[in-house]
Amino acid sequence: MFAVSPAPTAASALEDLAGLARALLEGERDATANAANLSALIFHTLPELNWAGFYWMKGGELVLGPFQGKPACVRIALGKGVCGTAAQQKRTVVVPDVHAFPGHIACDSASNSEVVVPVMKGGRVIGVLDVDSPRLARFGDAEAKALEEVARIFVESSDLD
Template sequence: MFTVAQAPTGSKSSLYGHLHEQAAGLLTGERDFLANSANLSALIFHALPDLNWAGFYWMKGGELVLGPFQGKPACVRIALGRGVCGTAAKEKRTIVVPDVHAFPGHIACDSASRSEVVVPVIAGGRVLGVLDLDSPTPARFDAEDARGLEALVALFLDATDLGD
């Protein structure tokens, strides 16, 4: 049984360092991307403060399709270039949105969401999916969150069979 350890108080870098250590332990010995994405989304949701959604969308048939997540039910399919997730996937870059209501074409799956960060999952130059986090707090995410989450996605890719 895996227990989510209480995150240290202090800087975001120490928070993400602690989360990275927990994720490494959680993913060790399991290569299945679906199992690992389910566990990683649960870990992130319970370890990071002020989230109301954390999960993955995976590329299938040229669009993003809902994968493992924690939070309220979500939009099932997202076209490339649509919303924050579709834009991050199309542009192959992390997007931090301080106010989702100001983002053109934002898809409101949960009306409580006020800010969002989306990290593309890329292997061999190909977008395989995205990691999406939402918060009910405006401007919850910043560049430090983006770096910490990008490191978690890199760890995830190294630990799974997704990019194989």
Template sequence: MSFDLVPLSGDRAEGYRELTTQAAALVTGETDRIANAANLSALVFHSLPGVNWAGFYFFDGHELVVGPFQGKPACVRIALGSGVCGTAAASRQTQLVADVHAFPGHIACDADSRSEIVVPLVHDGTLIGVLDLDSPQPSRFDEIDRGGLEAVAEVFVNSLTPP
């Protein structure tokens, strides 16, 4: 299977629909979370402009542990409720942060990051982890990104259960 990793441009909502379709095709028939997270991290990182980190943290029953990602080396473990990722995991709500320096308790894994979006991954009420994206641009992420990335996250979560 081959994918053209071309940054999304034009109508962003349509771009996210295309990205979600590509994500679904990429994980079809595969239920391994590491394999799917690795491929989806690469797809998202290379498709979205202005992103310097895209990847997954998985919940191990106690804390979030870094999973497959694209970008600079990352923080390995994050406590629930700590930073943007830990807040998204604890609240099970997407965190959309225009300025990470204004977020109480922000964990600076990459000093270049200025904005962040974190989508919780929940399956049948069970926390699996989070999908995390960072950008060096302030206010890089908005409601269109939220909807698009929540759809990609849903594709990932649904891939974990065999049809």
């Protein structure tokens, strides 16, 4: 059984995240199972989160995938909110205060900061990894880089269309 113990600090949690993700996905190629387990890993490993999960590109919009947290927005248009912006621009977006982000979509009113990483395969966006926190300015470059690595591990470890 795979066990996750909360890390003593945010910095050590980030250092451990890629290794934990690799170990968790080892031997499993199913994308849904892998996304579900990564959502749980992120949610229970990184401190001060209230949502962690995936949205997938379907029919030209983002559609809710596996996640941990309160129920979420089901569909997000490209270019809308933090998730739609990250997908459209094919780049990670870190937002210290979501209430100051133009067009922010408030799926959970408790969220105050957010980081969204595009999940890329073959140069195209297949989805996004979205992580929210109730704490303002919770995410920075270190979190963005760690989550980008997790997204890469997901793509390498999963059978994707």
